[in-house]
Amino acid sequence: MSTPTYNLNGRDIIVVGGGGYIGAHVCKMIAENGGTPIVFDNFSAGHEHAVKWGPFVDVDLRDRADTIAAFRNHDHVESVIHLASSIEVGEGERDPAGFYDNNVMGAINLLMAMRETQTHNLIFSSTCATYGETQNMPLLESEIQNPFSVYGKTKLAIEHLIQSYHKAYGLNYVTFRYFNASGADASGDIGEEHDPETHLIPNALKAAAGLGSKMKLFGTDYDTPDGTCVRDYIHVNDIALAHIEAIRAMDAGLTNAELNLGTGEGYSVLQIIKAIEEVTGLPVPYDAGPRREGDLTKLYANAAKAESVIGFTPQHSSLENIIQTAWNFHKTKWGV
Numbered sequence: 001m002s003t004p005t006y007n008l009n010g011r012d013i014i015v016v017g018g019g020g021y022i023g024a025h026v027c028k029m030i031a032e033n034g035g036t037p038i039v040f041d042n043f044s045a046g047h048e049h050a051v052k053w054g055p056f057v058d059v060d061l062r063d064r065a066d067t068i069a070a071f072r073n074h075d076h077v078e079s080v081i082h083l084a085s086s087i088e089v090g091e092g093e094r095d096p097a098g099f100y101d102n103n104v105m106g107a108i109n110l111l112m113a114m115r116e117t118q119t120h121n122l123i124f125s126s127t128c129a130t131y132g133e134t135q136n137m138p139l140l141e142s143e144i145q146n147p148f149s150v151y152g153k154t155k156l157a158i159e160h161l162i163q164s165y166h167k168a169y170g171l172n173y174v175t176f177r178y179f180n181a182s183g184a185d186a187s188g189d190i191g192e193e194h195d196p197e198t199h200l201i202p203n204a205l206k207a208a209a210g211l212g213s214k215m216k217l218f219g220t221d222y223d224t225p226d227g228t229c230v231r232d233y234i235h236v237n238d239i240a241l242a243h244i245e246a247i248r249a250m251d252a253g254l255t256n257a258e259l260n261l262g263t264g265e266g267y268s269v270l271q272i273i274k275a276i277e278e279v280t281g282l283p284v285p286y287d288a289g290p291r292r293e294g295d296l297t298k299l300y301a302n303a304a305k306a307e308s309v310i311g312f313t314p315q316h317s318s319l320e321n322i323i324q325t326a327w328n329f330h331k332t333k334w335g336v
């Protein structure tokens with residue numbers, strides 16, 4: 001990981017969803033900057049083995065009374081990072097009720113608990129999936145938000161909820177719209193472990209390792225140079241770093257911001273496959289099929305606002321580093 005960026009001075013920070021992929025990296029970064037992450041999670045998708053830098057509190061955000069009680073037990077805490085969410089886009093289409101319940105109701109309960117305990121600072125994990133199909137690349141934060149998926153709609157609803165809390169109750173917030181989180185910590189002890197895994201890089205690495213079937217490539221007729229979708233890949237430790245920078249900026253008086261977290265660089269699916277073949281020295285077997293419903297042609301960030309508002313610039317997000325660190329993590333996990 002990188003050198004410490006801001007001294008958190010032994011401060012406790014609640015990390016909701018800290019047992020998940022991005023949450024574990026955020027917790028490690030908090031610890032490396034002198035703070036203590038207190039993980040609130042229900043392990044519906046996260047992992048006990050990924051919680052190692054501070055205490056764990058077993059709480060399901062859907063349970064309002066339990067969520068409020070958990071906050072009451074930690075009412076000295078000033079800053080909360082909220083990463084807990086249902087994230088599998090297809091599941092949202094099949095079960096919108098469950099998705100809205102977990103994401104939106106969970107956020108309502110979290111915000112109520114924060115208000116009850118006068119916890120004033122929130123950093124929220126939103127997504128580039130809150131934008132709609134547009135030709136206006138790179139995407140600015142001011143772009144119209146018109147999400148296609150239930151997942152994106154739940155995240156946009158939470159963004160609006162947070163804005164209302166800011167206006168009416170003085171909640172301070174930074175909403176990050178992450179682009180594609182990827183890579184793993186250089187130590188190799190934490191990385192991406194979703195089940196099911198729908199993200200391109202781990203699935204392509206799995207195919208390269210000869211585990212399971214060929215990778216599925218959805219759509220080769222998009223209006224891009226090689227016909228495959230273009231995305232913006234940001235290293236998970238850069239995402240973690242941005243959270244520390246957001247805490248620093250809020251300490252210095254920042255009251256509200258919506259910020260893209262991306263690199264500004266777009267790579268197509270075929271470019272990612274080629275880069276994986278170069279890093280691993282292995283071919284990536286894939287089957288090219290029709291487009292998948294809901295996939296937008298291109299999504300990449302204008303990353304300038306995060307730099308100007310919180311002083312964040314990516315440090316770990318070269319494509320080679322993303323793929324190398326992900327490969328190191330998965331090789332160990334899969335024993336290949």
Ligand SMILES: NC(=O)c1ccc[n+]([C@@H]2O[C@H](COP(=O)([O-])OP(=O)(O)OC[C@H]3O[C@@H](n4cnc5c(N)ncnc54)[C@H](O)[C@@H]3O)[C@@H](O)[C@H]2O)c1
Pocket residue numbers: 016017018019020021022023040041042043044045046047059060061062082083084085086087102106125126127128177178179180181182194
């Ligand atoms: N991974 C990406 O590329 C990406 C991109 C954009 C936005 N995001 C957002 O970042 C956040 C973290 O993503 P991730 O990839 O680490 O996901 P993840 O599934 O690995 O982590 C989510 C964590 O939240 C916990 N959780 C879920 N529902 C909960 C509930 N009701 N109560 C308590 N804990 C609960 C899970 O157990 C898990 O530990 C999510 O909010 C996601 O929408 C991720």
